[in-house]
Amino acid sequence: MYPQQQPYSSSSFGYASPVSPTHAPMHMIDPAAQAQISQLQQELQAAHARNNALQAQNRSMQPPPLPPQTSSSHSRLNEERRRRTDARNRVFCSTNRNGISSCAWHLTRNKPKEHAPRQAPSGFLNCGCSQKETLFEDSLARNGIGSVTAGEERVHPIIRRAMLAKLEQRYGYVDGDFEIDLRTGTWFQGQDPNTWEQTAQGQERARRR
Ligand SMILES: [Zn+2]
Numbered sequence: 337m338y339p340q341q342q343p344y345s346s347s348s349f350g351y352a353s354p355v356s357p358t359h360a361p362m363h364m365i366d367p368a369a370q371a372q373i374s375q376l377q378q379e380l381q382a383a384h385a386r387n388n389a390l391q392a393q394n395r396s397m398q399p400p401p402l403p404p405q406t407s408s409s410h411s412r413l414n415e416e417r418r419r420r421t422d423a424r425n426r427v428f429c430s431t432n433r434n435g436i437s438s439c440a441w442h443l444t445r446n447k448p449k450e451h452a453p454r455q456a457p458s459g460f461l462n463c464g465c466s467q468k469e470t471l472f473e474d475s476l477a478r479n480g481i482g483s484v485t486a487g488e489e490r491v492h493p494i495i496r497r498a499m500l501a502k503l504e505q506r507y508g509y510v511d512g513d514f515e516i517d518l519r520t521g522t523w524f525q526g527q528d529p530n531t532w533e534q535t536a537q538g539q540e541r542a543r544r545r
Contacts, residue, residue: 409521413516413521416523416528416529417510417511417512417529419529419532419533420511420512420523420527420528420529420532421471421510421511421512423529423532423533423535423536424471424474424511424532424536425467425471426536426539426540427532427535427536427539428467428470428471428473428474429461429467429470429471430539430540430543431453431454431456431462432543433543434453435453435454435462436449436453436462437456437461437462437463438461438462438463438465439461439463439465439469439470439473439490439493440470440473440474440477440490441463441465441473441490441491441492441493441496442461442463442464442465442493443463447463449462449463449464450462450463450464451464464493465493465497468500468511469493469496469497469500471511472496472499472500472511473490473491473496475511475514475515476490476491476496476499477490477491478514478515479514512527515527
């Protein structure tokens with residue numbers, strides 16, 4: 337996908353200090369030679385401009401550089417991701433007073449629940465969706481795929497499940513991948529684990545009232 341490199345390099349021209357092909361003063365050179373020198377200088381300038389444009393294009397097509405991954409920054413991010421996903425599970429996958437948990441899509445539809453109250457297997461909600469799919473539903477909506485507003489259209493569970501499976505298989509997607517700034521290795525605003533833990537605590541306090 338990258339354009340082919342032109343058969344010259346910037347280092348072969350010496351643009352910084354163009355060297356005249358002769359040491360004789362210009363007025364002593366015959367007109368034909370002067371014309372040739374002028375033409376060569378113009379060609380050099382044009383080649384320089386093309387080379388600069390090509391380098392700028394190459395730079396713009398490259399993905400942003402990843403931050404240097406040290407083992408400590410890697411384990412810090414993994415620990416933050418684990419805390420964040422735990423908190424998000426509390427927010428989106430907890431059972432209500434009737435012992436029922438549901439993703440947002442199934443919550444707005446009166447369909448029979450896949451699992452009886454308090455009988456959902458580990459990792460699943462009563463609606464039949466998995467916890468990962470439910471968190472993915474939220475991440476999709478936050479990234480403009482489906483609405484974030486309750487009651488408005490979310491991605492259909494069958495499509496959502498297929499998308500998640502493909503992303504997991506192809507890119508090793510895990511919850512949080514859409515919310516980390518890859519250039520800095522930090523969370524986008526409002527997406528850090530502390531904020532999610534506060535949201536979970538606030539919701540749990542409200543439920544107990
Ligand atoms: Zn569901």
